[in-house]
Amino acid sequence: MVLPLLLLGAWLNAATAAKLGVVQTEGGRVEGQSYKMGLFRSVDVFKGVPFADVPRKWEKPTPHPGWSGILKATKYRDRCLQVTLLQTKTRGSEDCLYLNIFVPQGRSLSSNLPVMVYLFGGAFLLGASNDVEVFGNSLYDGKEIADRGEVIVVTVNYRVGTLGFLSTGDARLPGNFGLWDQHAALSWVRRNIEAFGGNPDNVTIFGQSAGAASVSFQMLSPHSKGLFRRAITQSGVALSPWALQKNPMSLTKKIARKVGCWRSNEDDMITCLKMTDPVGLTMAGKIDVLLILGKGVVMDLLELAPVIDGDFIPDQPSQLFHNAAQVDYLAGVNSMDGHFFAGVDVPSINQRNDTTVKQVKGLLAGLTKEKGSAAIDSAYSVYSAPWGPFPEQASVKKSVADMETDFLFLVPTQSALQLHANHSSGARTYSYLFNMKTRIPGFPRWVEAEHAEDLQYLFGKPFSMSLLYFPRHRDLSGYMIAYWTNFARTGDPSRGSSKVPVPWPVFTKYHQPYLIINHRMSKSSISYDLRSDYVSYWTQVYSKLPAARTGEKEDEEEICL
Structure with a gap:
């Protein structure tokens, strides 16, 4: 009896996967930690690897000077200095330019693997590479x-x-500067990932919300040539109305007033800002939550974002798609991406009391103030058309959520897909709609996939935290991981080492299929011309309306009050 047990023990001991051990990078040697995932399977994890030096205030990142000895890469490093979620204080550090690497291993050491680099979201205001910890497990x-x-x-x-x-x-x-940090990280990956078993010529960048807009800007920037082959944007693109600052100087003056740096001479003001404490500057950039409760729309409060700088972003994003002509592109949105924002702007949509015509028009006034009063009636007629003479409240409320989803996420994404397909030079384009019903309790029955709800499935939470999920959630998680990683491997989400439930057709200049992603996927998950009536309205009718006159803009702000 002892011999079989000894043999079993020896076999189990041998059934461990390979380990990378110490890896030589350009800055020095690093050692991570191995996590067992199954028989002959593990993942080597390297946390907190520096990809640039501590950045100087409002300067581009510079190379890390390196270190002696072996860097124990077993703990996440501080996030970049930022406000907390409740906007009451700051957290994080200026010493924050670190990345984390997850390398799968089988019986022998991995080599030449596809690489997927993730950029987090958070309105360009907050977030981290290891954000949202639950039971010690980052999202x-x-x-x-x-x-x-x-x-x-x-x-x-x-x-x-x-x-x-x-x-x-x-x-x-x-x-x-945040975009330059991302660029520095991608450059570091290009130079170093081979030592971890990755293929530097097969890199995919992916991100969600502001992280997706960041991916989009990286695609469009002339500085990105050769750094990646593919890109995935989830609920955000460079064309999103919240993704670009329209009037950066006015925001800078507002920040200057808050930190006591207001000067009539702009150069003096900038000198003062550069000498100001980073924590005070960070707090000055917080969202003024009280403004949400009375005036305008949430979108107006998302002020800090990238700018057209004549360098990283040399022109309007819509004019830069030639730079992405050889980048395979997969993009989509969640069916209720705008619901959270709509619920703040028009609280009645999540309550028992009625949503009125005045409230709906007030929201449209906030969204369309660039165009004036004609746009309010024009947009209202498009969204109210399906209601009929005696509209049900559920239809009205869902339309309000649709307005914000379309305006903030869906229409800009469809425009980006079309521009990518139009400019493609051998690169492929894929479109999706994620519409799994929300898991957030307390919302009305008509609410489907809320903003950011796709991430738990993509990052495999139904597997790693299985007690919190049902089998249908694991099915969906398996589908998403298969499509995303196949795309990273081959440029085709249907082709690769992972089996998928239905082939995903290519989106082209003249043919616009999209994949509907949820836990029940079959041939009927392929549809065409996503919300084309609404896309046409915003891109062709609304965009051609004349800009609002100054007095008219002020009138509309009154409507929002």
């Missing part, structure tokens, strides 16, 4: 994607808020 933990999809996952920190995106709109304070 962006890459182990499940790495293991199930046989890809290397890299998650990246970048500067956010005032220190990442404040700008004067000219060379004095050009802005886009």
Whole structure:
């Protein structure tokens, strides 16, 4: 009896996967930690690997000076200095340019694996590569994607808020420092990932919300040539109305007033800002939550964002798609991406009391104030058309959520897909709609996929935290990981080492199919011309309406009160 037990013990001991051990990078040697995922399967995790030096305030990142000895890469490093979720204080550090690497291993050491680099969301104001910890497990933990999809996952920190995106709109304070941080991380991956078993010529960047807009800007920037082959944007693109600062100097002056740096001479003001404490500057960039409760729309409060700087973003994003002509592109939105924002702007949609015509028009006034009063009636007629003479409240309320989903996420994404397909030079384009019913309790029955609800499935939470989910959630998670990692491997989400439930057709200049992603996927999950009537309205009718006169804009702000 003893011999079989000894043999079993020896076999189990041998049934461990290979381990990378110490890896030589350009800055020095690093050692991570191995996590067992199954028989002959593990993931090597390297946390807190520096990809650049501590950044100087409002300057581009510079190379890390390196270190001696072996860097124990077993703990996440501080996030970049930012406001907390409740906007009451700051957290994080200026020493924050670190990334994390997740490398899947089998019996022998992995080599030449596809690489997927993730950029987090958070309105360009907050977030981190290891955000939203639950039971010690970060939302962006890459182990499940790495293991199930046989890809290397890299998650990246970048500067956010005032220190990442404040700008004067000219060379004095050009802005886009957070985008330059992302660029530095991608450059580091290009130079170093081979030592971890990755293929530097097969890198995919992906992100959600502001992280997706960041991916979009990386695609469109002339500085990105050769850094990645594919890109995925989830609920955000560079064309989104919240993704670009329209008037950076006015925001900089507002920040200057808050920190006591207001000067009539702009150069003196900028000098003062550069000498101001980073914590005070970060707090000055917080969202003024009280403004939401009375005036305008949530979108107006998302002020800090990238700018057209004549360098990283040399022109309007819509004019830069030729730079992405050889980048395979997969993009989509959640069916209720705008619901959270609509619920803040028009609270009655989530309550028992009626949503009135006045409230609906008030929301449209806030969204369309660039165009004036004609746009309110024009948009209202489009969205109220399906209601009939005696509209049910559920239809009205869902339409309000649809308005914000379309305006903030869906229409800009469809425009980006079309521009990519139009400019493609051999690269493929894919479109999706994620519409799994929300898991958030307390919402009305008509609410489907809320903003950011796709991330738990993509990062495999139904597997790593199985007690919190049902089998249908694991099905969906498996489908998403398969499509995303196949795309990273081959440029085709249907082709790769992972089996998928239905082939995903290519989106082209003249043919616009999209995949409907949920837990029940079959041939009927392929549809065409996503919300084309609404896309046509915003891109062709609304965009051609004349701009509002100044007095008219003020009138509309009154409507929103």
